[in-house]
Amino acid sequence: MPKPRIAIYWCASCGGCEEAFVDMAEGIVGVLEAVDIAFWPVALDFKKSDVRALPDKGLFAAFVNGAVRTSEQEEMARLLRRKSRHLIAYGACACSGGIPGLANLFTREQLLRFVYEDAPTVSNAAKTRPQTACMDDGRELELPELRNVVRTLDQVVEVDYYVPGCPPTPKMTQEAIGALLSGKLPARGAVLAPDMALCSECPRRSSKPTDLAFKAFRRPHEALIDPQKCLLAQGVVCMGPATRAGCDAACPAGNMPCTGCMGPTSRVRDQGAKMLSSLCASISARDDAAIGSVLDGIPDPVGTFYRYGLPKSLIRRKADLPAQEAAVP
């Protein structure tokens, strides 16, 4: 019996998720014994045409990481959806938008202008911008178009399972692959990580007080963080209580607050709103002015509460941005 074939693909992604496969280290050997890799542009020289040549559902599983931002990514997402039995949104960007999802706070024009013109490190006197078509050797080439909106994978195609994290840990990856191969799967649409908040596995949990009352919030660089004590107890915004477990609390263990990459539990629709609710309820201030000055300690609420999940949040995108913009010449 031939080994099941899998594909690994990246969309709007930093490459960390690719790295996460490699980070399985010797664990990958076991994986490779069990499956054939049919498509993995980062590591192996297969072409899109190879995928297209496969019969529909010819792939056992496709692991797609990265948010969907370009026409090409949309197309690949659709292609892989068609070709695979299990489409897995792999990593925070594919699951909920991730860091690239924060681009939903800007218009395409704002982004392009900054990246290609205004960024202090850019030298582009001709103001060259990416094009959707160009001539090469007399032939017209079609190039991907940058979309106006960043999307999660499941906002483009149907997704069977989610493996969250920025990036998912090797353990989670191995467990996900194991579950897929063994067929011991939860209901379709499930997140392959514990459905409980991070505090459950946080080494600092026992130091969290039961009478938390925030007098001020501090950002990590503003505080000398006690490596043992609950970060919230130190006034550092830690998204752990509103974030799914499964990463073994890697950040708190490394003396940094959780920033929420694993997304919310299944019972929460909007991770940012929930964290805000929990956090703000426990502020000690009692009047408008005093509350305001405590809140000043969180200068970027959207970036704090939706660092990895803006496209997946209830509002999805800065609401007053236009849907379409005239293509930039």
Place this chain on the structure above:
Amino acid sequence: MKYSYFPGCSLKGLGRAYEESLLPVMRHLGAEMNELDDWNCCGATAYMSVDEQLACVLAARNLALAEKAGARDLITPCSACYLVLNKTKHYIEDSPAIRAAVERGLGAAGLKCEGTTSVRHPLDVLVNDIGLDVIKEKVVRPLKGLKVAPYYGCQVVRPYATFDDAWNPTTMDRLLTTLGAEVVHYPLKTKCCGASLTGTLPEIGLRLTYILLKEAVRRGADVIATICPLCQFNLDAYHHQIEQRWGPVRIPTVYFTQLMGIAFGLPAKQLALGRSFIPFRMPSAKAGEAVAPRT
């Protein structure tokens, strides 16, 4: 402190003593009074009763001039002016028809009235802006032993009780006490002085004046202090006719600013005390000595 000043006709005529005492007192307290350039008649109650809309346009011109001059406060010492200008402000705010008429009227003269200037009575300004503490510091000749009946009249607190109670105003009471005077209990402080009835229906008007005088005398007052030129005139000018009808009730009536001037030690000449029919003398000087000996 800078104030725009709207004297109105009275302060240039019958009520000259009011202006003549108000200006030095304000100056003495370091407040600048700039008479509004090209002011006109406020319209008084007469015009209001004939044609409200036109009366408002007439009065609003003064407000517009004050606004144009950039005045935050317009001081109007005459109670009638104070009431008419305040009323005009309210009417412009509340009635679209009047607002339109005013805009039209003033517009023709290139003016507009947006309601940014407050119409203030000097009593309000003296006590609430400048303050009794500052006034107290300036008192060099406390009005010790002087019994004063504080008389406010009707218009300054009714219907717009802007800075004091409509029934029982006490601003002047507190001011007079600060000057060292003794304020007698004078429950008639907002009763009618007879107003223009003293001229038109003297039987009624003079009787009202008489009651005010009689009660002030009965309560042991040496003098009645007023804040309105018409009140002062009625209480001061009709003693002869009143005495013929009801017997003598001789008591002088002065502007509160004149009493302030005395307490501040300002020269008597500057305070226009000589303009009253019934001369006022400080109690200690009852023998007939001049009021403020030093000049």
Place this chain on the structure above:
Amino acid sequence: MPDAAFQPRIVAFFCNWCTYTAADLAGVSRFKYAPNVRVVRLMCSGRVDPQFILSAFSQGADGVLIGGCHIGDCHYSEGNLKTLRRFQMLRRLLRGLGIDERRLRLEWISAAEGDKVRVIVNEMTEQLRALGPLGLPGRFEEWDREAGRTEAEAAGSEAREEAAHA
């Protein structure tokens, strides 16, 4: 220019003890107000999960009104204080998300203040009318339009691509 015909949709979360009762009182007193508000009754304004608010906006509310007991008067001691803190942060968050913060309003309305319900609802309706529709569901649709290409279209582009490579 605000559209006078625009009927804003307001979702209101009223606490059982004060504001809901005040709205009942407004009814008993026959105070008339704009029919644009839909009240969801909760025991305490502290139960208002920020998810409810964002959810209302995302489903077409033009405004969200939270009504609770006055500070110090909460039936549950301090639930409204928690609401106030969340509300303050939510306003900042909404600003960041490009939603005019005037679309979210928190009012303390005691059981006796039936008339305040009338005043606030009318005021808010007018305010929202001036702001115009938020219309998030419509925006979502517009946003999705660019990615909404059909499979057939996708196949067509694949065919073109193949031809180009050939």
Place this chain on the structure above:
Amino acid sequence: MNAGAGTEIRTGFYICHCGQNIAGVVDCPAVAEYVARLPSVVVSRDYKYMCSDPGQELIKQDIREHNLNRIVVASCSPLLHEHTFRHAVEAGGLNPFLFQMVNIREHDSWVHTDHAAATEKAKALAYAAVRRVRFHTALETKRVSVHPDVLVVGGGIAGIHASLTLANAGKKVFLVEREPSIGGHMAKFDKTFPTLDCAACILTPKMSAVGAHENITLWSYSEVVKVEGYVGNYQVTVKRKPRYVNEELCIGCQECIRACVYKEAKFPDEFNVGMGKRKPIYIPFPQAVPQVVVIDPARCLQVKSGKCKQTCVEACADRRAIDFTQREELVQIKVGNIIVTTGFKLFDAKRIPQYGYGVYPNVVTSIELERLVTSSGPTGGELLLRDGRTPQSVAFILCVGSRDYRTNRWCSRTCCMHSMKLAQLVREHTGADVTVFYLDIRAPGKGCEEFYDKSLKDGIQFVRGRVAEVTDWAVTPEEEGKLVIRAEDTLAGLVRRIPVDMIVLAVGMEPQSDAQDLRRLFNMSCGTEGWFLEKHPKLAPVSTFTDGVFIAGCCQGPKDIPDSIAQAGAAAAEAMALIDRGYIEQEPNTAYVVEEDCSGCKSCIPICPYTAITFDEAKAKACINPALCKGCGTCVAACPSGSIRQHLFEDEEIMSEIEGVLSHA
């Protein structure tokens, strides 16, 4: 009796016309028709009066015939009839919580004029409820036992009557009174209208009965400072102020008062509203209960300076009742119910300066006159002017601080009758001419109109019109030396000046100045005017929004003695109903932790004002004590991982409601 998970949802929808109250504005049949087409709706009906027996019967019958497992009723406010319909649902054989109510009267037909918009709103609300009710589950109400003791706060006539009613029924009562004696305002009255029976004669026996009753613990000179807990189980902290006299040992012989180093009584006496004098050690009034002296710490030399010969202690001799070591004491008690009867305060007549109170000595308030005509009063019942003359003419001004937008808008209800009573007493005592200035005479009580009639026949003059002012300036010789009332006589159509010797201001009633603090203490509401708010103005006049806290007497609004007593009896009966049943059923809207979901993040623990949430260290999970949870849901909103839920207010229920009100176009 309940549709479990997985069974098909079969919803019955009922829209009530409420006569024309709803149907006059909302097109009820159209709403019913609209709902009939919604998924899961099996029956959809409109009916004239859903709360009527046939209306309820309709629900029961449909549950049986159509096998309904969810019910939605669109009618009035759930605060009014939720219980009614839940009972009907239960009687129909369904769990009562598989029910949702839609408020289309108070929140719709009564407040909107646009029929089409109101109908659309009703549809949206109905749609939301139909969606919401799908998530409802069968719940059981929780029973909590009721502590049989009752706290009564305030020892005026209402508090006295409530205490005696309960005590006579065998209930233990704690009666807490802030003043040194119970009796309240009524103790100061000479006679009572309209029967003119002596107030002391009817009040004193009741006061003594309180003092002597084995079931009543009377704590005078004490205040409630803290109330915790909930209906059936309140923990109350009472502050007992030091009276420097041991209540157990004092027999009220008053030897100590005679022996006080102050030979003359020289301090204003509260009972006589400042018109009489007392010593630093005193007994408030002869019939005071408890019959125990009290030492005024602000006046007593020993308390103030520690330097006094303590002749009082000597006089008390071996009783040793006087105890200067007494300190303020906090006592805790447990009760199941609380009756608040904290009364009113009188309007301060100085707030209307034109009436000259505080300026003219012969302008007095009604309560001062009451003391002046009482034989136990400062003048021994002789009504004299301040200069010792007997008044020849007396005028009463009614509605002082009542029915006036500048002060209080309400009618104080008792002043008309009270003034007429005093007017009759004045005539009886002095034969003076009496004129009463009134706006309207309000004499609706039993025997009151007849009393008015009697007043007229007795020669009391009534002038209808608001008095403009009271002055002492004369216009005519007859007015010289008199107080002059200027008033418009609206019946004669002229302004009158009436000179009199004495003027009595019938001051109205106001909420106690600390009513707002009390309201917070007992978790009650106040109306805009500041009176304690009853749960329903008609149907629950002595209940408050907090179960187990009742109100009676003038703290709820101005009223006379019979009404106060009736309310006090009603409040006692309400408390007894709870005590005798022995338990109360609590709305099952408590929050609960889904243990397998909880991460143990402890975020919820500081949120709960009732410390109902604790952290189970062994399981590392949060845990909610349902007995302590009051169902606010604040922790539910705060749980960052969605692991706390709330019965009746589940996230899905609320979310589907939001979705519902918005998705109906």
